[in-house]
Amino acid sequence: MTHLFQRLARRSALFAAAGLLAGAAGAASAAYPERAITLVVTYPPGGTVDVVARLIGPKLAAELGQPVVIENRGGAGGMIGGAVVAKAQPDGYTLMLDASNHAQNPALHSKMQFDTLTAFAPVSLLLRVPNVLVVTPSYEVKTVADLIKLGQPGAKDHVYFASAGPGSAQHLAGELFNLLAKTQLQHVAYKGGGPAMIDVMSGQVPVMFASMGSAWQHVKNGKLRAVAVGGLERSKTAPDLPTIAESGVPGYETYEWNAVFAPAGTPPAIVEQVSQALAKVLKDPAIAGQLAGIGAEPIGSTPAELDTFRRAEIAKWQRVVKEANLSLD
Known part of the structure; x- marks a missing residue:
């Protein structure tokens, strides 16, 4: 009996420790963000993607209560910035604002530094033009x-x-x-x-x-x-x-779009928090008005909706590239 009580005592201690760890993790998640967030823009300054980032950046900072630092990592159709974010710590402090090439590059390049579908956690489809x-x-x-x-x-x-x-x-x-x-x-x-x-x-x-x-x-x-x-x-x-x-061209549909992603493995609670903050930003009348001026449709999707959207886009452009016999390798 003594050994049984000792085993039960050890098990209780383990459960208690696990509970403390879970509580600490929950507290850490609840405290997010505690410092500045870097938003990596996968295109150079001055373009539409950069303009969108600088439009929503201050509003997102206000929603999250911490600065949002815009970092342009342009080049290779978004793949240079993508590689940076794919390797970043999945802690919510590095995010990526990417564009349509996110779904087109996998069809055009057989060799990439990352797997688009597994390297990033979808956060929000911001808009499409x-x-x-x-x-x-x-x-x-x-x-x-x-x-x-x-x-x-x-x-x-x-x-x-x-x-x-x-x-x-x-x-x-x-x-x-x-x-x-x-x-x-x-x-x-x-x-x-x-x-x-x-x-x-x-x-x-x-x-x-x-x-x-x-x-x-x-x-x-x-x-x-x-x-x-x-x-x-x-x-x-x-x-x-x-x-x-x-x-006269049934089925024709093309948009250029912007979306926010996080490194794969970012805690779902953080992804959801950022997604909800972005949805609020895009409902701001001033932001919506400025986007409408360039023909953009604000969306502010859920992470799941963005995942469905990007998978459909990837499949679509793979068909087009194959049928048109295109390759950039």
């Missing part, structure tokens, strides 16, 4: 049907479209158009969206499947003409502009 088909104002294309007619295989003259570079969101938006509309538009890659758009405005290349966020100001001042939007529904920013899908 439809691509918009724009042309040089003097170009003869006024409708999607015009572009399909000019871009037919075997046409006398090639139709060229510009993008920010090989494998960029604009490039893949054009390749998706080729597949669904059965056209042969020819891709012209630039070193960045800015130079590409400048050449479309000047007529060097007549067509671009641009982000509405960067193109719309040029549409409004007459330097570009918008033909159709890439979302399945018409944009609230331009309700009179038809979608590409309703203009």
Whole structure:
């Protein structure tokens, strides 16, 4: 009996210690955050992703009660910043603001420094911005049907479209158009969206499947003409502009989007806390108004919703890349 009581006593002590550890872990989680949080932006300063980060950063800091430090780690279509975050401590103090290439890179690159699906914990889909088909104002294309007619295989003259570079969101938006509309538009890659758009405005290349966020100001001042939007529904920013899908290319849907991720292994309670804080930020009328000005649709999803969304996006672009026989390796 004495040995039995000793074993029970030791077991009770172990349970008590486990309880203390669990309580300490709960207290640590409840105290989060206790210091500044680094938000790694996977694109250089000045672009749309950076603008979004600096727009939401101060509001997120106010919600969480600690500073949010923006750190730009641009390059390689978001993969340089992604590698940094994939290796970071999963404690909630390093987060990543990534974009559409998050789902496109796995299709384009057979060798990456990380596995996109296992390296990151989804936090929140912040927003999405439809691509918009724009042309040089003097170009003869006024409708999607015009572009399909000019871009037919075997046409006398090639139709060229510009993008920010090989494998960029604009490039893949054009390749998706080729597949669904059965056209042969020819891709012209630039070193960045800015130079590409400048050449479309000047007529060097007549067509671009641009982000509405960067193109719309040029549409409004007459330097570009918008033909159709890439979302399945018409944009609230331009309700009179038809979608590409309703203009003769059923199933066409392209967005550029921004989302926040954490390193895999970040405690679910912390992920949920940050997700809820971001949802509150995106409901702020001032933030929503500024995002609407660039054609962005604020979302503020749950972690589970972002996971479902990114898996669908990855599968979609894997199909497009395979059918278009693209590779950047």
